[in-house]
Amino acid sequence: MKTRKLFNRISVLRQERNISRKELAKKIGVNFQTVGYLEREEYNPSLDLAFRISECFGLPIDLVFSTEPMRPLSEELLDRKSQNGK
Amino acid sequence: MKTRKLFNRISVLRQERNISRKELAKKIGVNFQTVGYLEREEYNPSLDLAFRISECFGLPIDLVFSTEPMRPLSEELLDRKSQNGK
């Protein structure tokens, strides 16, 4: 299978929460350089790792990872608000 | 990283849609035996493959894969209905 490049918001989410790669790495049980690779999108996580990361941020996988380039969270927020009529 | 065993509903979803492993395999671009491995939960898919499978079924990843054993879809449906007050 020719794997597609996937996109993620790990670095944004991590910085929002003010934690270092080392801290995040410890929480999800991987080496801190692995977080680096993922943030640079140099390779895709396993599904298990993707679940751990999403759980760590308290978000569904689809908000953290995507097959399409990630839009800024701020934009996404706007869209969801207008959809809900809020 | 010691990977956890993950659970999925691939075989149920596939049978609901009346397609063989071979057909599903072709759609998602993997070998048909790979579908077998996944359905038997002998190993976890990559995140990319998990995305392909979910897309193929038109469902969010979380409905197809989980860190917890899968409940029957019928039960899940009941819960969602009562949550929505429908």
Add this chain to the structure above:
DNA sequence: ATATATTATTGTATATTTACAACATATATT
């Protein structure tokens, strides 16, 4: 009964993910 399609299983080879070490760069703090 036999032909056909589907699934299970096992083994080997390749690709990708992850760990880990080493070192460079940057940034902030004292």
Add this chain to the structure above:
DNA sequence: AATATATGTTGTAAATATACAATAATATAT
């Protein structure tokens, strides 16, 4: 300026996912 912390990068080794072939088992249809 020196120290500490965070990050980027490269290389190698280990673990896991995937491809693929072969064969067995099961079911379905004719």
